[in-house]
Amino acid sequence: MNHKIRVMSVFGTRPEAIKMCPLIRELEKRKEIESIVCVTGQHRQMLDQVLDIFQVKPDYDLKLMKDRQTLTTITTEVLLHLGTLFQEVKPDIILVHGDTTTSFSAALAAFYQQIPVGHVEAGLRTYDKYSPFPEEMNRKMISQIAELYFAPTENNKKNLKKENIQEGIYVTGNTVIDAFPYTVKKDYIFKEERIKKIDFYKKRLILMTAHRRENLGKPLENICYAIKHLAEENRDIQVVYPVHLNPVVRSTVYEILGNVERVYLTEPMDVEDMHNLMSQSFLIMTDSGGLQEEGPHFGIPVVVLRTETERPEAVEAGTVVVAGTKEEEIFEIANTLLNNTQVYEKMAHAINPYGDGHASERIVEALIEWKKNKKNELEMRK
Ligand code: UD1
Ligand code: UDP
Numbered sequence: 001m002n003h004k005i006r007v008m009s010v011f012g013t014r015p016e017a018i019k020m021c022p023l024i025r026e027l028e029k030r031k032e033i034e035s036i037v038c039v040t041g042q043h044r045q046m047l048d049q050v051l052d053i054f055q056v057k058p059d060y061d062l063k064l065m066k067d068r069q070t071l072t073t074i075t076t077e078v079l080l081h082l083g084t085l086f087q088e089v090k091p092d093i094i095l096v097h098g099d100t101t102t103s104f105s106a107a108l109a110a111f112y113q114q115i116p117v118g119h120v121e122a123g124l125r126t127y128d129k130y131s132p133f134p135e136e137m138n139r140k141m142i143s144q145i146a147e148l149y150f151a152p153t154e155n156n157k158k159n160l161k162k163e164n165i166q167e168g169i170y171v172t173g174n175t176v177i178d179a180f181p182y183t184v185k186k187d188y189i190f191k192e193e194r195i196k197k198i199d200f201y202k203k204r205l206i207l208m209t210a211h212r213r214e215n216l217g218k219p220l221e222n223i224c225y226a227i228k229h230l231a232e233e234n235r236d237i238q239v240v241y242p243v244h245l246n247p248v249v250r251s252t253v254y255e256i257l258g259n260v261e262r263v264y265l266t267e268p269m270d271v272e273d274m275h276n277l278m279s280q281s282f283l284i285m286t287d288s289g290g291l292q293e294e295g296p297h298f299g300i301p302v303v304v305l306r307t308e309t310e311r312p313e314a315v316e317a318g319t320v321v322v323a324g325t326k327e328e329e330i331f332e333i334a335n336t337l338l339n340n341t342q343v344y345e346k347m348a349h350a351i352n353p354y355g356d357g358h359a360s361e362r363i364v365e366a367l368i369e370w371k372k373n374k375k376n377e378l379e380m381r382k
């Protein structure tokens with residue numbers, strides 16, 4: 001008889017993959033666990049880049065991505081496909097990550113089959129239903145379904161408790177920190193030709209990304225104009241912006257920043273290039289969630305191109321500043337960081353609140369303990 005815990009990890013986008021792959025590698029190490037990986041393919045190229053680097057080979061790939069897909073199509077297709085797959089595989093538990101539509105739909109599909117759900121990166125909140133959209137509601141709904149909660153910080157645990165979730169919460173740190181030993185290397189040689197040519201000593205590097213749904217349109221235009229203004233005013237900076245493959249993002253970004261001196265637009269970078277480039281940058285400007293956690297690890301100040309954040313620990317620690325999405329405000333905040341050493345140094349020396357790089361081990365231990373308790377419960381009932 002197979003006594004292993006059958007753990008099925010389901011994810012579909014780049015950030016989920018970056019944060020789930022270190023955990024999958026840890027699951028694979030443990031004899032108590034049978035690890036099964038299913039990717040929905042909500043993303044394609046951007047997902048595959050990550051799988052290659054972590055050498056994770058999915059057992060199942062739903063290949064769902066469509067050009068300009070909608071929230072409805074992603075949700076319904078994930079639900080339909082996973083319903084059948086869960087019946088076939090019969091996992092003891094499924095693991096989902098964070099707040100994407102893949103994660104919410106997978107949790108819902110598991111609930112319909114009465115399969116327990118473990119939520120990695122649980123308890124992040126802005127308390128604004130539409131920002132980030134649809135992520136805030138996705139993660140809230142997953143919380144209602146889940147049985148185990150892997151909260152990166154004490155603050156995330158508090159948020160869950162406020163929602164009357166009392167049991168099954170483990171504070172683990174964020175698995176993104178566990179990813180760095182796989183990606184960051186001393187004397188790393190960049191793959192991307194343009195990055196290879198950058199002289200990091202001659203000009204200060206701003207690494208930026210922006211892609212969020214609620215920023216599409218005017219906010220993203222404002223962000224791009226602020227970057228253009230910064231590059232024009234500060235001749236000793238260079239900006240690298242790997243542009244997300246979403247065609248709506250690309251048309252705005254290339255139109256405004258396509259021909260600006262010292263602003264380099266690149267294709268999405270593979271995560272090794274990205275993390276190593278980040279470690280050598282002067283400033284990060286982003287609307288991404290993950291970069292707000294990665295910046296503090298490297299002691300790089302992060303300017304958040306959003307009106308809110310679900311990562312107040314980083315704001316409290318002083319390494320992240322929320323700039324909003326108005327051109328002038330973004331420009332002022334970033335320009336101060338570029339030109340006021342005192343303000344910059346204070347941010348650069350803040351402490352990383354996202355853990356010690358052992359989150360995956362804690363999650364695996366919690367899964368083993370959970371299974372043991374379940375077994376004991378069943379035996380008591382006999
Ligand atoms: C999704 C997540 C968001 C996460 C982001 C990370 C949802 C609703 N949104 O948003 O939480 O922050 O991923 O990047 O789950 N595309 C490609 N190739 C790729 C990836 C995307 O061509 O590898 C294009 C496709 O045209 C696709 C579009 O981008 O239709 C949008 O992708 P989608 O996953 O729907 O939204 P994201 O903005 O990427
Ligand atoms: N990232 C990457 N290549 C890029 C841009 C981002 O590897 O060109 C990484 C980044 O370091 C972080 C993650 O992707 O780990 C963030 O993903 P994204 O911005 O797509 O999503 P979010 O974090 O906003 O959900």
